Amino acid sequence: MTRKYLAFDIETAKDVPGEDFNWRAHRPLGISCAAALRCDVAEPILWHGKNDDGTPAERMSRAEARDLVHELARLTTEGLHVLTWNGLGFDFDVLAEESGCRDECKELALDHVDMMFHVFCDRGFPVGLDKAAQALGIPGKPEGMSGLLAPQLLGTRTISGGSRLCGPGRADRAADRPCL
Numbered sequence: 001m002t003r004k005y006l007a008f009d010i011e012t013a014k015d016v017p018g019e020d021f022n023w024r025a026h027r028p029l030g031i032s033c034a035a036a037l038r039c040d041v042a043e044p045i046l047w048h049g050k051n052d053d054g055t056p057a058e059r060m061s062r063a064e065a066r067d068l069v070h071e072l073a074r075l076t077t078e079g080l081h082v083l084t085w086n087g088l089g090f091d092f093d094v095l096a097e098e099s100g101c102r103d104e105c106k107e108l109a110l111d112h113v114d115m116m117f118h119v120f121c122d123r124g125f126p127v128g129l130d131k132a133a134q135a136l137g138i139p140g141k142p143e144g145m146s147g148l149l150a151p152q153l154l155g156t157r158t159i160s161g162g163s164r165l166c167g168p169g170r171a172d173r174a175a176d177r178p179c180l
Contacts, residue, residue, distance in 0.1 A: 003081050004038070004039050004040060004078075004079055004080050004081065005038075005039045005080065005081050005082075005083045005113070006036050006037070006038050006039070006072075006075055006076075006080040006081065006082050006083060007036060007037045007039075007083045007084075008034070008035070008036045008072065008082050008083065008084050008087065008091065008112075009034065009035055009036075009084065009085070009091065010031050010033070010034040010091050010094060010095060011031070011032045011033050011034070012029040012030060012031060012032060012094060013029060013030030013031060013032040013058055013059035013060075014026060014028075014029045014030055016029070023090070023094075027097065028097060028098065029094055029097075029098075030058075030059035030060070030098060031049075031059060031060045031065055031068075031094065031095065031098050032048065032049070032058060032059055032060070033046065033047060033048035033049075033056070033060070034046070034047045034048075034060075034068055034095075035047070036072070036075070036082075038075075038080060039080075045071075047060065047064070047067075047068045047071075048060065048064075049061055049064050050064070060098065062098065062099060062100055065095065065098040065099035065100075065101075066099045066100065066101055068095070068099065069095060069099045069101040069104050069105060069108070070101075070104070072108055073104055073107070073108060076108070076111065081111075081112065081113055082108060082111070082112035082113070083112065083113045083115065084112060084113070084114050084115070084116075085114070085115050085116045085129040085132070086114065086116040086117075086126070086129070087109060087112055087114045088109055088114045088117050089114075089116070089117075089126075092105045092106075092108060092109040092112075093105075116129070116132075119132065
C-alpha cells in the first residue's frame with residue numbers, strides 16, 4: 001500500500017536571536033505563514049494572517065491558526081500523512097500554542113512522520129533541514145534567505161514557472177486554494 005504525504009512547515013513571526021535558536025525563551029513566537037504540499041497536487045496550500053484590507057498580516061490570529069489546525073486534521077481524513085522536518089520539536093509545539101488547539105495538535109504530531117526525528121534516532125543528533133538538503137546534494141536555502149522573509153514574499157515573489165505566490169488566510173475548500 002502506497003502512503004500519500006502532505007509536507008508541512010510553519011514560519012514564525014518573531015525573530016529568534018543567536019546561533020543556537022533557543023526559541024522557547026522567546027515565546028510566544030506567532031506564526032507568520034504556513035505551507036503544505038500534497039504528494040498528489042502540484043500547487044502548495046498556503047496560510048497566512050490577513051489584514052482588514054486582505055493583505056498578508058505579520059502574524060496569524062488565533063482563529064486563523066485554529067483554522068489551519070482544522071484543515072490539517074481534515075486533510076488527514078483524506079488519507080494524507082503529514083510530513084515535517086522537526087515537527088515534533090517545533091512546528092506542532094508552536095502551532096498548539098498559537099491556535100489553542102493543544103489536543104488536536106498532539107494528535108497530528110503523534111500521527112505524523114517527522115523526518116528529522118528519524119535522523120536523530122539513527123545518528124543521535126539533530127540536523128537542520130538546510131544542512132540535510134546540502135548533504136543530499138539538493139540546493140539548500142538561497143543566500144540570505146530566512147523564514148522571517150516568508151511573509152514579505154507572499155504575493156510578491158514568484159516560484160518555479162513564474163507563478164505568483166498568493167493565498168487566502170486559510171484553505172478549507174479546494175476553491176480557497178492559493179492562485180498559482
